Amino acid sequence: MNMSVTLIIKSFFSTCNIGKEVRWMHENQTSIPVLWVSGMGRVKVEPDMAEVKVGVVTENQSLSVAQSQSAEVVTKLIQSLQEAGIKKQDIQTDEYYIFPEYDYQDGKQEFRGYRVTHILNVTVDNIRNVGAIIDLAVSNGANRVSNVSFHVRNRTEYEQEALRRSLYDAQRKAQTVCQTLGVHLYPVPIKIVEGRSDVREERPVTYGKTTVLSSASTPVEAGQTEITAQVQVQFTYYSPQ
Incomplete structure (x- = not known):
């Protein structure tokens, strides 16, 4: 796990109440049920x-x-x-x-x-x-x-925000699965794998020779740039007593 993921996890889960049960589960991961979910975060930015x-x-x-x-x-x-x-x-x-x-x-x-x-x-x-x-x-x-x-000239802050959103997305999915199955989710993941980040231009502009030579004034529309982040997250859960 790289430093950016570690920092975001600390911020993301800083308000979670981690009891003795969660600490015990982290120490005994082989004997507990786990749930893998993916998360996707997107941030749209005006290019500069x-x-x-x-x-x-x-x-x-x-x-x-x-x-x-x-x-x-x-x-x-x-x-x-x-x-x-x-x-x-x-x-x-x-x-x-x-x-x-x-x-x-x-x-x-x-x-x-x-x-x-x-x-x-x-x-x-x-x-x-x-x-x-x-x-x-x-x-x-x-x-x-x-x-x-x-x-986008300075992408770091937007990449961090996309990563943060991907973690929220993964947690929401895990909560949905657990609610559907009638089990309880421990909100703090035991494993996070950061996937591929990507930058995509929504409307790339390409000009051919004919377009340029026949145009007296060239209109150009920048559109938006989308920055994405993906994570694979492993949660634990337990059945109600």
């Missing part, structure tokens, strides 16, 4: 930062010309982003590759030229500016905008 991939694709029969054209446009693109307030460390090359291009006619392969692709990953601190950054990139030569993703 975004990443967008913008880039340039050039084609020419000469590889050196295609590379030179790409470098010229990307240099202009980076300069325009920095002038718009994007920090240098928030602009990073994400992809760079060169492919030969061929046409096929009558079963024959004919060399057409080279394609050079250079994609930048741009971090935008203010998500309100994402649409403007996309438009700026396109107006300065970008002909690829492959993806926009939204993130």
Whole structure:
């Protein structure tokens, strides 16, 4: 059990009244009935930062010309982003590759030229500016905008809240099971296994080449980010006398 789970358990069960029976049960776990339940906790958060991939694709029969054209446009693109307030460390090359291009006619392969692709990953601190950054990139030569993703900068407090909710969910399930079976639940679990935590964007935004080039003003909706936590919890119970 990691430290975050331990701290939440102490807070979660700090008001529980643990008697001698519970202590005895913890010491004699092999001889008591147990109940396993799962718990899920979800927290929805407004994202406060975004990443967008913008880039340039050039084609020419000469590889050196295609590379030179790409470098010229990307240099202009980076300069325009920095002038718009994007920090240098928030602009990073994400992809760079060169492919030969061929046409096929009558079963024959004919060399057409080279394609050079250079994609930048741009971090935008203010998500309100994402649409403007996309438009700026396109107006300065970008002909690829492959993806926009939204993130939460400081996730720890939300992850802790999701974990806390997953414990409450597990306890509610255990209480429901015991009430249905007519037995009594000891509220303090004897074992907790933390499962996988996840972060999911409810509405990821993806742009293709056609969308970007045909749009004079790019609307971007951030939606919400959902942070989840899962636990497996083992409780003990006893039959009424």
